[in-house]
Amino acid sequence: MPLAQHLRQGGRHPAVLPTGAAGPRGRPTEAAGRPAGVRGPGRIGQEQVHRPRRASHVPEHPGPPRRGARADRGVRTRIRGVALRDGRRAGNRAGRKTPQAVSPHPGAQTCRPSERGGAKNRGGRSVVVGYAAAVIRLVATDLDGTLLCGDGTLSPRTLRALGRVADAGAEVVLVTARPPRFVDALAERFGLSGTALCSNGALVYDITSRTVLTARTLPVESARRTARTLSVLLPGVEFAIETGHKVVFTPGFRVPMPEDASAQFAVSGVEELWSADVPIVKLLARSTRFDADAMLTAAREAAGALARFTHSGGTGLLEISAPGVTKAAALATHCRDRAITAAEVVAFGDMPNDLDVLRWAGAGYAVANAHPDVLAAVPRHTTSNDEHGVATVLERHFG
Numbered sequence: 001m002p003l004a005q006h007l008r009q010g011g012r013h014p015a016v017l018p019t020g021a022a023g024p025r026g027r028p029t030e031a032a033g034r035p036a037g038v039r040g041p042g043r044i045g046q047e048q049v050h051r052p053r054r055a056s057h058v059p060e061h062p063g064p065p066r067r068g069a070r071a072d073r074g075v076r077t078r079i080r081g082v083a084l085r086d087g088r089r090a091g092n093r094a095g096r097k098t099p100q101a102v103s104p105h106p107g108a109q110t111c112r113p114s115e116r117g118g119a120k121n122r123g124g125r126s127v128v129v130g131y132a133a134a135v136i137r138l139v140a141t142d143l144d145g146t147l148l149c150g151d152g153t154l155s156p157r158t159l160r161a162l163g164r165v166a167d168a169g170a171e172v173v174l175v176t177a178r179p180p181r182f183v184d185a186l187a188e189r190f191g192l193s194g195t196a197l198c199s200n201g202a203l204v205y206d207i208t209s210r211t212v213l214t215a216r217t218l219p220v221e222s223a224r225r226t227a228r229t230l231s232v233l234l235p236g237v238e239f240a241i242e243t244g245h246k247v248v249f250t251p252g253f254r255v256p257m258p259e260d261a262s263a264q265f266a267v268s269g270v271e272e273l274w275s276a277d278v279p280i281v282k283l284l285a286r287s288t289r290f291d292a293d294a295m296l297t298a299a300r301e302a303a304g305a306l307a308r309f310t311h312s313g314g315t316g317l318l319e320i321s322a323p324g325v326t327k328a329a330a331l332a333t334h335c336r337d338r339a340i341t342a343a344e345v346v347a348f349g350d351m352p353n354d355l356d357v358l359r360w361a362g363a364g365y366a367v368a369n370a371h372p373d374v375l376a377a378v379p380r381h382t383t384s385n386d387e388h389g390v391a392t393v394l395e396r397h398f399g
Contacts, residue, residue, distance in 0.1 A: 136397055137344040139165055140331055140357060141390055143176040143186070145313065145350040146367050150386050154190045161391035164398040173197060173334065175327045177312040177319060177353055179244050179281070180205045180212065181263060199281045200310060200353055201330030202321050203244050212244060218280040218322045222306050226283060226320060227270060229303045234287050234295060241273055242282040248273060253286050283307070283320040292317055296352070310353040313371065319353065328356035346397070348382070348390045350374060365393055 141147045149155055165172055174183060174196040180203060183196045193208040204213040227239050240249035246263040249255060250273065255264050267273055287295060292311040295318045299309045308321045335345060347354075347361035350370040358364030358378045366374045369384040382389035 135344060136346050137170050137340050138335060138338075138346075139170060139172045139394065140175045140345055140347040140361060141172065142349040142351070142354050142357075143174060143178060145369060145385055146348050146354070147174075147390050148186075148385060154186075155388055155391070157388045158391045159190065161388075161394040161398070165394060168398050170398075171195075171338075173331065174207075175201070175331055175347070175349075175354075175357055179203075179242055179247075180210070181245055181260070183207060184210060185259075195334065197327060197330040197334065199242060199244060200312075200319060200321055200325060201327045202281045202325050204330060204334065215244070215279065215281065216322050216325050218283055218307060218320065220274050220280065222322070223280050223283045223320075224274050226303050226306045227273075227285070229306070230285050230299060230318075231270075233298055233302050234285070234290055236289055237285050237287045239270055239273060240284040240286070241276065241278060241280050242284060243278045244281045246278075247284075248276050248278060249284075253284070254288075281321075285318040285320065286314075287316040287318075290316060312351045312353045326356050327353060328360040331357055332360060346393070348393070350385070365389070 144152075147154065147158065162172055172194060174192075174194075176183070176196065176198055177200050178198060180196070180198050183198060183205060184207075186192060187207045196205045196207055197203070198205050202216050204215075205211070206213055223241070230237050236252075238250050238253035240247050240253045240255070246265055247255065247260070248265045248267055250270050251266060251268070257264075267276065285295065285299075290298075292314060295316065296309055296311050299318060299320075303309070306323075308323055308325050310319050310321075310326075311317060312319060331345070331347075332342070335341070341362075342360055343362035345361040346363045346365070347357045348365050348367065349355070349358050350367050352371055352373060355374055355377060358366065358374070363380060364378055365380045365382045366378040367382055367385050367389040368387070370378075370381075375381065382393050
């Protein structure tokens, strides 16, 4: 029996411990003259959302379409995504699942319907004016704290949900601060393939061929000037360079990942970093005196013109990329090359480095365990990573 079929019928992935249970499956609708029970791409429909007080730059979540508005059921391009390697990519897409309301968490408020209903057809896909009802063609998800459980694994339930996305012909893109070598280990363990946007978007990586397709690196002189500024601003800070395949670090830089020991190389001091003759995918700054939020605020104010600063939750760890490098910028380019609009993207994340993606996507979800700034800025919430938050939403749209 093919592996994806085995998982959809409730089986376990051979490389995964039974850490999660299968969630409820939605009931597929019947298309006229077509067999029932065949899943198709999900739709971003009416959502139940948490609506905190938001800054003006966070867009209002639009409401549902006008009653009676019909969506054109045009042909969609088949796109390869992250899925189980069982030889299957897309199944029969005759039927489609009716949009379901998502209940992110107890006490969530329901968004108000938009006054601008009505449907338009664009390029054979349904587009509803004032309402995010586009076909979901791409799922973009962070890894740590979002797609992965707290123990770093993918639950069987999450794997099944990813398989359903692929069967519907949509693409899954991993959008992570992690380097390609981490993605390689994850793909080997759980049988993933497709595209990963690594190192906060600095690297576009083909998982199957283990090839870096594009890279945007930080110039050495910019890295040197940034390090000098931060050394004055944050006394005692230590530095490391992430190349995508290894990390080169100063003696005081703590690398708390024993599983990555084979890729770690120490140098005698910070000046030796600049003579290491390696691409600087990310410059890392670590402090034992300051937390990451304080470091981020100070660095942006003092050196924001030199580089792009963010963090992904590491204790006292700042991540520094070339100007303009973000997860959202890399994802937008990836989608543009495939004629996918932001309205056709659903995204998931938990940390400040995910915020730009969650704001850019047609539907961005913060998991319940997300950073407080992310929870405050993003209106859509789902359950935590350990409660299969990504799968919870995907099951609503893809069955």
